[in-house]
Amino acid sequence: MSEHVNRQQISYYEQMAEDLIHKAKEQGASQVEFSLSVQKGLDVHVRKFDVETLEYVNSQGLGLTVYYGKRKGYANTSDMTKEAAFQTLEKACHIAKYTQEDDCSGLAELSLMAYDYPSLELYYPWGVDAETAIQMAIECEREAMATDKRLTNSEGVNVSTHESFLLYANSHSFLGRYFTSSSSMNCCLIAGKEHMQRSYEYTVAVDAKDLWDPSRLAQQAAKKTLARLGARSIPSCQVPVLFSKEVAPGLLKQAMVALSGGHQYRRSSFLLESVGQSVFPSFVTIYEDPFVPKGLASTPFDAEGVRVKARCVVDKGVIQGYFLNSYSARKLGLPDTGHAGGMHNLFVSHSDKTFEELLKIMDRGLLVTELMGQGVNLVTGDYSRGASGFWVEHGEIQYPVEEITIAGNLKDMYQQILYIGSDVETRSSLQTGSILIERMSVAGHVKN
Amino acid sequence: MSSLIQSVHRLLLDPLGITQSQLQKILDQMLGRQVDYADLYFQSVRHESWVLEEGIVKSGTFSLDKGVGLRAIAGEKTGFAYTDDLQLTRLEEAARAARSIAKTTGVPILHGTHPSKQLNLYPAQDPFSSLHEDEKIEILKTLDTVARQIDPRVQQVMAHLSGVYEMIFLMGSDGTLSADLRPLVRLDVQVIVESKQGREQGYMGGGGRGDYSMFLKEGLATQYAEEAVRQALVNLEAVPAPAGNMPVVLGNGWPGILLHEAIGHGLEGDFNRKGTSAFSHRLGQRVASPACTVVDDGTLPGRRGSLNVDDEGYPTQKTVLIENGILKNYMQDKLNARLMGMSQTGNGRRESYAHLPMPRMTNTYMLPGSYEKEEMIASVERGLYAVNFGGGQVDITSGKFVFSANEAYLIEKGKITKPVKGATLIGNGPEVLMHVSMVGRDLALDAGVGTCGKEGQSVPVGVGQPTLKVDGLIVGGTEH
Numbered sequence: 001m002s003e004h005v006n007r008q009q010i011s012y013y014e015q016m017a018e019d020l021i022h023k024a025k026e027q028g029a030s031q032v033e034f035s036l037s038v039q040k041g042l043d044v045h046v047r048k049f050d051v052e053t054l055e056y057v058n059s060q061g062l063g064l065t066v067y068y069g070k071r072k073g074y075a076n077t078s079d080m081t082k083e084a085a086f087q088t089l090e091k092a093c094h095i096a097k098y099t100q101e102d103d104c105s106g107l108a109e110l111s112l113m114a115y116d117y118p119s120l121e122l123y124y125p126w127g128v129d130a131e132t133a134i135q136m137a138i139e140c141e142r143e144a145m146a147t148d149k150r151l152t153n154s155e156g157v158n159v160s161t162h163e164s165f166l167l168y169a170n171s172h173s174f175l176g177r178y179f180t181s182s183s184s185m186n187c188c189l190i191a192g193k194e195h196m197q198r199s200y201e202y203t204v205a206v207d208a209k210d211l212w213d214p215s216r217l218a219q220q221a222a223k224k225t226l227a228r229l230g231a232r233s234i235p236s237c238q239v240p241v242l243f244s245k246e247v248a249p250g251l252l253k254q255a256m257v258a259l260s261g262g263h264q265y266r267r268s269s270f271l272l273e274s275v276g277q278s279v280f281p282s283f284v285t286i287y288e289d290p291f292v293p294k295g296l297a298s299t300p301f302d303a304e305g306v307r308v309k310a311r312c313v314v315d316k317g318v319i320q321g322y323f324l325n326s327y328s329a330r331k332l333g334l335p336d337t338g339h340a341g342g343m344h345n346l347f348v349s350h351s352d353k354t355f356e357e358l359l360k361i362m363d364r365g366l367l368v369t370e371l372m373g374q375g376v377n378l379v380t381g382d383y384s385r386g387a388s389g390f391w392v393e394h395g396e397i398q399y400p401v402e403e404i405t406i407a408g409n410l411k412d413m414y415q416q417i418l419y420i421g422s423d424v425e426t427r428s429s430l431q432t433g434s435i436l437i438e439r440m441s442v443a444g445h446v447k448n
Numbered sequence: 449m450s451s452l453i454q455s456v457h458r459l460l461l462d463p464l465g466i467t468q469s470q471l472q473k474i475l476d477q478m479l480g481r482q483v484d485y486a487d488l489y490f491q492s493v494r495h496e497s498w499v500l501e502e503g504i505v506k507s508g509t510f511s512l513d514k515g516v517g518l519r520a521i522a523g524e525k526t527g528f529a530y531t532d533d534l535q536l537t538r539l540e541e542a543a544r545a546a547r548s549i550a551k552t553t554g555v556p557i558l559h560g561t562h563p564s565k566q567l568n569l570y571p572a573q574d575p576f577s578s579l580h581e582d583e584k585i586e587i588l589k590t591l592d593t594v595a596r597q598i599d600p601r602v603q604q605v606m607a608h609l610s611g612v613y614e615m616i617f618l619m620g621s622d623g624t625l626s627a628d629l630r631p632l633v634r635l636d637v638q639v640i641v642e643s644k645q646g647r648e649q650g651y652m653g654g655g656g657r658g659d660y661s662m663f664l665k666e667g668l669a670t671q672y673a674e675e676a677v678r679q680a681l682v683n684l685e686a687v688p689a690p691a692g693n694m695p696v697v698l699g700n701g702w703p704g705i706l707l708h709e710a711i712g713h714g715l716e717g718d719f720n721r722k723g724t725s726a727f728s729h730r731l732g733q734r735v736a737s738p739a740c741t742v743v744d745d746g747t748l749p750g751r752r753g754s755l756n757v758d759d760e761g762y763p764t765q766k767t768v769l770i771e772n773g774i775l776k777n778y779m780q781d782k783l784n785a786r787l788m789g790m791s792q793t794g795n796g797r798r799e800s801y802a803h804l805p806m807p808r809m810t811n812t813y814m815l816p817g818s819y820e821k822e823e824m825i826a827s828v829e830r831g832l833y834a835v836n837f838g839g840g841q842v843d844i845t846s847g848k849f850v851f852s853a854n855e856a857y858l859i860e861k862g863k864i865t866k867p868v869k870g871a872t873l874i875g876n877g878p879e880v881l882m883h884v885s886m887v888g889r890d891l892a893l894d895a896g897v898g899t900c901g902k903e904g905q906s907v908p909v910g911v912g913q914p915t916l917k918v919d920g921l922i923v924g925g926t927e928h
Contacts, residue, residue, distance in 0.1 A: 047722070056529040056545045059802060061513075075510040078532040088512070095508035098498075098581040102506050130548065153723055190724055190845055198724070198845035231846070236692040236928060266501070266604050268640050268649065373850035374839040375872035375924065379640065379649045384689070384872040384924040386841070386850035403848050405872050405924025407691065441926040443874075445693035 003179060004040040004125070005165040010177065016062075016082065017169035020089055024066050025171065027093055031067040031107045033170035033304070036060075036080075040163050044130060046137035047156030054130055057162060066092045070101040107304065108326035108336055113174040114301035114308070121293035123179035124207035126161040133159040136214055137185070144187055144218035148226055155188035155198065161208060174305040182296075183208040187221035197228035197400075199370075204427050206294040227390075231400035233444040234391055240365035240418075241406055241440045242358055244389070245425040247371050248435040252286070254410055255279065256343055256430065258378055259319065261328020270381030270411060271319070278317045280414050283349065286314035290344035297429035303341030311337075313346065348432035350420040358421050358436050360395035366442055367392050368406060381410035404444035413437050450566055452756075456617045456627035460490055460514075464534050468619070471539075475621045478520050478543050482550035485521040485782070487620035488539075489759065490514075491801040496576055497610035500588035517801040518542045521783060522550035530802045565763050567756040569749045570657035572629040575611045578659030584609055587663050591637045594673040601684070602677055603647075604640035609633075611660065618761040626761030632656070632752065632908060634897060635663050637672050641680040650680030651854075654895030656750045679836065679855050682867045689856065689871035689925025695828045696873065696921045697821075697859065699835035701892035704911035706918075707742055708812050708900065709840040709849040710877040711735070715769050715777075716795070716807040716902075717784035719844050726847030726878050727775065736773040736881030739817050743768050744779055746794055746810030752896040753811035753910035757794070760805055764794035769812075770881070781807045799905040809900060813912030817887025824886045824917040826862040832923050833857045833864055834873070847877035872924040880918060888915035 005013075017034045024032040041057035062085060063076035073096030075088045128136075137157040145151050161183040169175040186202035201221035203212035212220075243251050255271060263269035271279060290308040292298050302308055304326055312320050324332065325340035353361070372386030384407040390397045421433035457468070471488055478486035492514035499507045515532035516539060527549025529542035579587075591607040614630040636653030652675040656662065663669060698706060711727070719725035727735065736742070746764025748754050755764045760782045768776045780788070781796030784807055797808035825833060833856065840851030854870045893912035900909045 051525055051549065053526045053528060053804065054549045055804065056542070057802075058529070058531055058542075060532060072506075073508055075512075077512040078515060079512065080533070084512070088510075091510040091512075095510060098585060099506060099508050100504040102504060105506070155722070155724060196724070196726065196845045198843060228846075233922070238928060266606070266640065267642065267647065268604065272647075372841045372843070372848070372874070373852050373872050374841075375850070375852040375870065377649075377854075377870055379647050380869075382869050384852065384870065384926075386848065386872055386874040386924070388848070402846060403874055403876060403922065405691075405850075405874050405922060407689075407871065407924045407926045409926075441691050441924075441928065443691035443693075443922050443924045445920070445922055 004163045005038050013167055014175060016085055017167065017175060020064060020085055021169065021171050023086065024089055028068060029066040029093065030069055031171050033065045033107060034062070036062040036167045038165045041161055042128070042130060042133060043158065043160040044133045044137055045156055045158050046134060046141055047154060049138050049142055051134045052156060062088065064089050064092045066096050067106055068096050070103060070105050071096050071099050072105050073099060104327055104330035106326070107170050107172060108306045108340070110172045112306045112336055113172050114176065114305060115174060117176050117300040118291065120178070120291060120298050120300050122181070122206055122298055124181050125163050126181070126183050126208035128161060128208070140185070140187055140214035140218045143215055144189055144222045147219065147222040150191050150226060150229060151189050151222060152193055153190035155190065157185065157187045159185050168303065168305055170305055172305070176301050176305055178300055181206055183211060185211055185214065185217060187217050189221050189225040191225045191229050197225065197231060199225040199228050202427070206296065210294065228400050231388065231402040233403040233446065234401055234442065235446050236443045238439055238441055240362045241437045242362050242365065242367045243435045243437070244367060244369045245421070245423050245434045247368055248432045249425055249428040249430040250371065251435060252348060252432055253430050254376055254378070255414065256323065256346065259322050261322055261324040261332065263378060264322055265328050265331035268379050270378060274319045275321060277319055279319050280314055280317040281417055282317040283351070284314055284317050284417065284420065285312065285349040287347045288313050288344050289347065292345045295345040297343065297345045299344060302338045306336055306338040306340065308338040308344060346430040348420060348430070350422050350424060350433040353419050353421055355421050355423040355434055358419055358434060359392055359397070361419065362392055362436055363395050364393050366401065366406070367397065383408050383410050383413065404442055407441045407443065413440065452566070452572065452629065453625060453627040456615055456629060460492055460615055460617050466536060470536060471619050474539055474543050475619060478518070478547045479621050480547065483520040483522050483547055485621055487519050487618060487624065489517045489801050490617040492615045493800065494576070494613045495610070497608060498584055498588060500592055500607040503592055505585050505588055513800065515801040518546045519804065520547040520549055524787060525549050526783065526804060528804050567747060567763055569747060569754045569756055570631060571659065573631065573659065574613045575631040575633050575659040576613065578661050584660060587635065587669055590669045591673045594670050595637065595639050595677050598674060598677045599641065599681060601641040601643045601681065602639050603642045606638045608636045616759065620761065624761045626757050628756050630657060630755070631659060633658060633660055633662065635672065636897065637676045639676045639680050641677070641684060643684055645684050648680045648683040650676040650678065650683065652676040653897040656752050656896040657754055658750050682855060686867040686869045688927040689868035690832065690858065690923055690927050691925040693920050693922050695831035695917060695919050696923065697824045697828060697831065697833045697915065697917045698913070700888065700890045700913060700915045702894040702911065703834060703837055704813050704894065704913035705837050705840050705851050707814055707913060708809060708909070708911050709842045709851055710875060710880045711742065711769070712809050712812045713842050714844045714847065714877050715779055717778045717780040717788060718807050720778050721784045721788050725844045730775050733775055734773050735775045735878055736770050737884045738773045739887045740770055740773050740881050740884050741768070741815040742770040742812065743815065744795065744809055744812045748811050751811050751893065751910045752898060752908045753809065755810065758796045759798045760796035762792045762794045762796060764810055767793045779807045779809065781805050797907050799907060803905050806902070808902065808907050809909050811893065811910030811912065813891065813893060814887065814914065814916070816889050816891040816914045819886045819888050821888055821890060821915045824888065824915060825859055825864060827886070827917065828859040828862060831859045833859050842877060848874065849877050850874045868925065874922045874924065880921065883919040884916055885919050886917040890914050
């Protein structure tokens, strides 16, 4: 494995972390934390069977938080020289002179530090060169465009691969570091002439070996795009709605965000103080695991060096816990759950019903495959978004639908989940099958 | 060389010990025989922000980001590399990576046109030192105090003050030599109100290219706090929004996000060169009612979306997009203008040195018409009056766009009757402006908080419009 940050650089960064923490303490800081990241990567974009852009990614940055008692200051920079790092420390200290005492501020508890953090399988550098990536993309686009004459244009194919090195250290003598990788490929096509339609397909993985075969990507993208041709609006109605596996993870992520510590202590959540409450039907269980090999949201420790662990977030419909970092945990008087930096891999339980079976069960209603806009109010749960998808009658897809909205309140929508399908979306950090909801308001119109 | 270029040279390049002739040499090497254009974009961005929550200023942030992006263009192909390590050897490495795009093509060197006008739309000074830290904190505290005094139902006040100071220096192989110093400040307040009916939120913010002293203007902080609280309290009373196709009267100012989503993105040069926009091949055609004239104008002094030069060193301008309903122009950057045989319009923008430029909007707005707001509302039998919006999104190929109202009222029999819950509005870009039947006199621009995202890149923009009436838009409520 050839790592994009070598041993020598790692020791340089570790020494830098130590020096900065030492220096901050010398200047009177009671606590300090340091984080650093280095990313390298390649993005190629091919369109109309030729390369359009070739981008070399090369970014780095470091950040420092200092605490003077209960006051804090933060500064960061992309300049990795020692001189710049010390200037950044000065800036953080300067800011801490002006912020106010905050009872809950400070590093995470010493007893929670992941000194013995595990080594996870998250780093699989692809090592693909630009020429190979370009050829792959060209072949994928060629195959996609050749499937049907109705494919009239293309937004092209992207191939991208990134490697990151992350280091976190603090004045509890914690220092952790790890490498991650991520590769992806997507294909976006256009069908039709007068009324063009666009759709896309993508594949993403920590290990490029797990990416879909470009041929499968091409076929799927073509199929999805062609299926959009002839889309029309429908009259307003109240019908069952099936969220396809592409949009189902987003629907449940809204709940996870509402359960985050920030939204809880700010009281800006529609799931306020909901631990112990039945937010979902009893057949819904959501399990969280930070240690999944090659997991898109796996991490050996959180962004504050805190030990992470697997747990049940929703058990038989009942909320089991929030997503807390040290600050929100202190605010709420609850234990830190190791979620500084976000949630980990989430797995939603599902029925044995396939997607086709869910269409049959729905019988007549709307299948939603794409959502638009940000019409979700996390304070109230009110939900109203632009949508496109397909009209379903007698359990079968009839025609593509666009220019409609779907609306409801997330609390009601969650209670009205009838089934979760077995067609689990594995390209998301929250893995769920498609979700059938009993009834939602659909707004649309019929053109003359 | 203008004094601005000289001073940026002194601030940005001199400390690195890099000379213009060394950069010229890198450009020459990138050009070789096969690349027809190359440029170097140096950028240094400083950013600070202060956050108040629960009555105290809890955190402050300072960041410094600098680097250089190197681009080589060969026909329709672009090679791009960047580095935040500003040693000459790293620049040379990045130059080799960027020029590797040109392996097979051979096109003559491009000679661009360089308008010499120097715009001066905002102060060149660093905004951070315009106020002492104590004064910045005082602004946030005033917001908090005022908001809490207005109504006991105010439970949370989150206020945020931020400033950016950006320095750019650009050299292109066609002789482009340009620099800019860009301040940008912003103040936001969000409140959560709570009563027996439930909880709601309200928001107000503003800013522009200038310094923090704009927030000291008599009563401004009070005005922001009052507006956020007012909005939250209105929403506490809101009833479910209607669902279906109906006439919509859009308020002036920020609701101009309609134009940004419905037509703005669809008129960006890249999509039209590729023929992927619902507006492709439609120049000269009617795309709006005769009441509509829409411009994109990067030359408004002090506005959030304004720039002296775009990120390719080209002066911004006022571009008429739609004139009396007829599509007149697209917005262009260097690459797309050249490939389409059109003129650059000063819309080549990039999030940072680590991103490629592309055609982006600046300040996009509709010119005023002749109606009064009251006339428009009175003309509606049953419909929606929407005055405040969150974000929006568009599918430029199908033309479908959405934007989400977060303050709206029901119009019944020509009168505003009651507030309704937030709802998403959806329409079709090439059609929606055809249904604009009345345009008001009251043109207003937004307060200066807009950020536009495209292909993962965010840039500050402005929008604006007079109050206008659209005869039919789909309102995504729950009430049938």
